[in-house]
Amino acid sequence: MKSHRAKRAxxxxxLHSAAIHLLRQLRKEDDASGLSAPRLSALSxxxxxxxxxxxQLARAEQVKPPTMTKIVTGLExxxxxxxxxxxxxxxxxxxxxxxxxxxxxxxxxxxxxxxxTQAVEGLSETELAQLERGxxxxxxxxxxxxxxxxxxxxxT
Amino acid sequence: MKSHRAKRAxxxxxLHSAAIHLLRQLRKEDDASGLSAPRLSALSxxxxxxxxxxxQLARAEQVKPPTMTKIVTGLExxxxxxxxxxxxxxxxxxxxxxxxxxxxxxxxxxxxxxxxTQAVEGLSETELAQLERGxxxxxxxxxxxxxxxxxxxxxT
DNA sequence: ATAATATCGTTAGCCAGGCTAACGATCTCG
DNA sequence: CGAGATCGTTAGCCTGGCTAACGATATTAT
Numbered sequence: 074m075k076s077h078r079a080k081r082a083x084x085x086x087x088l089h090s091a092a093i094h095l096l097r098q099l100r101k102e103d104d105a106s107g108l109s110a111p112r113l114s115a116l117s118x119x120x121x122x123x124x125x126x127x128x129q130l131a132r133a134e135q136v137k138p139p140t141m142t143k144i145v146t147g148l149e150x151x152x153x154x155x156x157x158x159x160x161x162x163x164x165x166x167x168x169x170x171x172x173x174x175x176x177x178x179x180x181x182x183x184x185x186x187x188x189x190t191q192a193v194e195g196l197s198e199t200e201l202a203q204l205e206r207g208x209x210x211x212x213x214x215x216x217x218x219x220x221x222x223x224x225x226x227x228x229t
Numbered sequence: 230m231k232s233h234r235a236k237r238a239x240x241x242x243x244l245h246s247a248a249i250h251l252l253r254q255l256r257k258e259d260d261a262s263g264l265s266a267p268r269l270s271a272l273s274x275x276x277x278x279x280x281x282x283x284x285q286l287a288r289a290e291q292v293k294p295p296t297m298t299k300i301v302t303g304l305e306x307x308x309x310x311x312x313x314x315x316x317x318x319x320x321x322x323x324x325x326x327x328x329x330x331x332x333x334x335x336x337x338x339x340x341x342x343x344x345x346t347q348a349v350e351g352l353s354e355t356e357l358a359q360l361e362r363g364x365x366x367x368x369x370x371x372x373x374x375x376x377x378x379x380x381x382x383x384x385t
Numbered sequence: 386a387t388a389a390t391a392t393c394g395t396t397a398g399c400c401a402g403g404c405t406a407a408c409g410a411t412c413t414c415g
Numbered sequence: 416c417g418a419g420a421t422c423g424t425t426a427g428c429c430t431g432g433c434t435a436a437c438g439a440t441a442t443t444a445t
Binding site: 126127128138139141142162163164165166 | 421422423424425426
Binding site for chain 1: 237240242243245248254342345346349350351357359360362364366369371
């Protein structure tokens with residue numbers, strides 16, 4: 074029998090590979106939006122998290138403020154977001170999505186989800202149930218991974 | 230009750246999100262290698278696919294030749310790969326990994342797999358079985374989504 | 386055999402998107 | 416009010432994408 078460890082390592086590997094292939098596929102859908110990945114992602118936060126300051130946006134996207142300044146400037150030039158002064162704090166810049174920004178994002182999202190959803194439509198009820206349980210485990214796995222720093226010499 | 234379609238779309242969405250979070254997590258492990266994603270990926274091809282020409286490498290990474298020239302030059306400066314002239318065709322540049330390049334890559338691979346495998350170790354037998362079946366469905370899903378079978382890249 | 390063509394990698398030059406350092410404007414608190 | 420903190424921008428650098436153009440080499444046609 075395959076050892077306990079080997080089987081689990083193999084599963085980890087398959088999962089890893091599957092995630093890579095899935096996202097590679099979906100990226101092609103994103104290309105159709107005409108927006109780069111960083112812009113698309115930032116726009117998504119603005120659309121769904123409402124008006125947001127530049128700093129919040131930078132943190133959400135795990136990027137430094139100067140980088141986010143560039144991205145927002147690009148989105149603004151394309152008419153997808155607007156900068157609004159905050160009435161109570163003059164240091165803040167509130168970023169809001171324009172109607173066009175919302176439309177573009179939602180269309181892209183629909184495109185992205187469509188191909189995956191179509192594939193899901195092709196599953197049997199049994200497979201669907203298996204997928205559902207698998208995703209739950211998957212999610213647990215991810216939160217478990219997050220808590221493992223895996224630093225070589227964290228000892229002090 | 231939730232409609233047939235809605236439930237499947239929701240699952241597609243969760244799967245999408247889970248894949249994103251997993252890869253985001255693993256990228257942090259890659260950072261420890263000191264190599265950027267494009268360099269790491271290119272090095273991986275060189276290590277596992279043996280000596281390759283620059284053009285092959287560019288195609289494998291889905292990048293144009295001038296871009297690959299830059300990446301290879303960077304790897305070469307770090308002493309991870311070497312350019313060798315082809316004895317039969319003077320136009321070709323063969324790229325080979327140095328011992329150091331191999332070592333760096335394999336260490337990174339081990340790091341990457343470790344965190345995920347550790348997480349898998351924490352699963353119960355039941356969860357493990359669920360994950361296993363889920364992954365099978367997941368893989369079927371991906372092949373259903375795929376349209377054009379571009380050149381495979383040996384992702385580590 | 387040589388001329389035309391095709392292929393390969395590089396160079397030059399552009400752009401987006403990362404970063405740090407430094408700064409001006411603004412707010413907050415002593 | 417003044418000192419310090421916070422926020423966003425600017426400046427300047429790097430990597431990694433691209434296209435266009437080119438030189439060197441192979442290949443093919445004449």
